[in-house]
Each structure stands twice: as C-alpha cells, then as structure tokens.
Amino acid sequence: MPFEPFTAEWAQVYKEKLNQNPQYRQAAKTWEGPVVFQVEKDPAIGLEEDRAVFLDLSQGECRDARVATEEDLQAAEVIISGDTQTWKQVFDRKLEPISTLMRGRLKLVKGNMSVLSAYVMASKQLLASALEVDTEIPEGLD
C-alpha cells in the first residue's frame, strides 16, 4: 500500500473538502497566503522523496491544491512538515493537530508561529478537512 497523502489525487479531493467546510471559510476570512503540507521521505515504506502539497488559500477559499513544485515551496509563506509516522498518527486521529504543532512534532519549517497563531481556528479546520479525505497509509508505521 503506498503512502497516499499529498499526491495530486489527494490534493484534488482535499480542495473540495476544504471548500465545503463552512467553519474553515469563516475562520480563514482574513487569512491570505499559500500554505504547504510536507511529509519527509521514508524509503522504508517506498516514499523516496519528500512530498508536499501546495495550497493556494485566500480569504477562506482554497483556489488550488496541487503537488508542490520547487517554485511553490519558494512561494509558500507557511510550510508545515512532519515525518510519515507523525502524519499517520494525525490522520488516524491519535494525535491532535494543534497540540502536535505546538509540541513541534509537526514542524513549522517556514513561517512565523506568532503569525500563524493568529489563525489557530483556521489552521485547526485546515487540518480537520485533511482528515476528511479518505486516506490510505501503510500499516506498521506506529
């Protein structure tokens, strides 16, 4: 079974889910700027390279979600990154997203935490919608 999150197909479904999330729309009304979710490579489960999804977010709307290119990574104002185990636990709802970010298990590799913290509710909903995507993650990760 492949590591599914953050592929092109995943990104498309995620975009739909996010745009159907009224709490996100409300909380992110004043939030502007692209966000990237990234998973670190894990050859043990066949993930040979880091993989990232680029979210073009504007005022509560997701205008585009795609696999991030080099330019996307440059353009992103916020990059949230984690290893496969951490993401799996988040997707399995064994880890709570905001606490995980606060504990630095999901790392803010780009961006400013004091800026992001102005959008806690939006970030929470951003991740909540990601968990809505039917996502297959290989067993044996935790």
Added chain:
Amino acid sequence: MRVMQTVSEQGLDHSMLPMRLYHKAKKLGVWDPREIDLSQDRADWNRFNDVEKEMSMRLNSLFLGGEEAVTRDLLPLIQVISKEGRLEEEMFLTTFLWEEAKHVEIFRRMVDELGVTGDLSVYHSDNYKRIFYEYLPEAMDRLNRDPSPEAQAEASVTYNMIVEGMLAETGYYSTFMSFKRLGIMPGTVQAFEYLKRDESRHICYGVYLLSRLIAEHDHIWDVVNKRMELLLEPAIGVVQDIIGEVDELPFGLDKDEMIQYSMKQFGARMNALERARNLSVEKIQQATEEELGEAQ
C-alpha cells in the same frame, strides 16, 4: 472506621514529589506581598505614556482576574484529593491555595498603589472570558459532583496546564523579562520572581497529578489530549488579544519570545505526560521536578 496514616507504621512519605514540593513551599512560598516596595514602581508608572499605561493595566487586569479565579476554583480539587486519602498531596495543596491568595493580594495591591480606579474587567476579552469565566470554574465545580479520574484530568489540564502553564507562566515570564531588561518597575519584577517560583511548583504538581492519572488509567492520555486541543484555541486567543492589536508592543515585549517560550514549556510538559504512559505510579511519585518538565 478511619485509619490515621501518621500514627500507623506508614507515617509520612517525604520522598514523594508532592511532599518535596511541600517542603519547598514552606521555604520559598512565604514571601509577604505587603513587604514588596512599590515606591519606585509608582514613580515609573507616572512616567509611562498612555500606551504603556494601557498595556500594563491590561496585563494586570488579566493577571489579577486569573489569580482570583484560581483562588476561588481550587477547593473542589483539594476536597477530591483529601477524600482519596492522599495526605501528602493534600499537605502540598494547603500551600497551593494560600499562595494563590497572596497572588491575588499582590496584583490588587499594585492596582491600588498605582492609584488606578475603575472597572478593570473591561480588559477581559471573549477568549479570556471563555477560559476564566466558563471552562475553568465549570471544570473545577464538576469535581463537587464527579470525582472520576476523567473529571480530575479535565480539571487539571484546564487549571494547571492551560491557565497556569500557558497563560500565567508566559505572561509573567514576558512581563518580568521586559521590565527587567528596561530596569523599571523593580517591585513588580521582584514580585514576578516570587510568582514564577510559586507557579512552577503548582504546575509541577499538575504534571504530577496528570502523570499519576495516566499511569493509573491509560485512556486518560486521550482525555488529556482532547481537553488540551479544545482549550488551546481560546488560550492562544487570549495571547493574540494582547499581542495582535498593535505592530509594536510597549516595553520591548516580544511576540516571538512569548510564543517560543510557551511552546517550549508546553512541549516539555506534554512529553513528560506521554512518558507517564509507560511508568508505574511509584516511579512517578519518585520523579524529579526536571523529569516532569520543570526546568529549574
């Protein structure tokens, strides 16, 4: 019939963490708010500009309200611990409530000495009210009817981890650092030094209590996480309500330093709680403060 612990073979276990905190409190928790000299603070305050006055009163109002809340809300937890027959923990908790009373006294004294009058609750934002007017008193009052481990865990997360561990500690640390760097408000700086030490013991007891509950019942780890996640949003909101308004905070208060500090403390304590899942209650009772995430 009741059994008297101290006249039995059992005696008192001085090696237990709460007992070590108790002995520490008897030495470090005995400062008198009335003995702090605020005369230079009054002179400094009179030289503050409007923005500085506004910010220092806003902070004082949040701290004072918070200290009153924790003083009024702690009793049900002490009652539960007492009924469970945990004498050593109860002995520590007697110092805890007394210290909170002195914290109320010192913050009110600052207001009075600076000659500030009027209703300071205008500074309490919606996020602040959610935590101090609703979540905290509700979680603590629930213990009067429901002493279950779940209720204790939710109460302690709210009281020790969020209110004391995130809000009070970060607020006291950053205000202390700013005033100290500027060489102003010496009496207030002195008070914060005492306050931080007291709070460190209170929070340490909270981490101990939660660790013990997690070691006793593994599912409490999930209860803790869910509660934390629920409260992080309004808690971060309280901080945002202070730092989000203006581009530049007075007194050199540093937004990033505040956030970094609170994340570091939060992380250390969550890691300690997670470790408790694999520890015995005996091990937790013997833990050092450092092992429970209290940097000395």
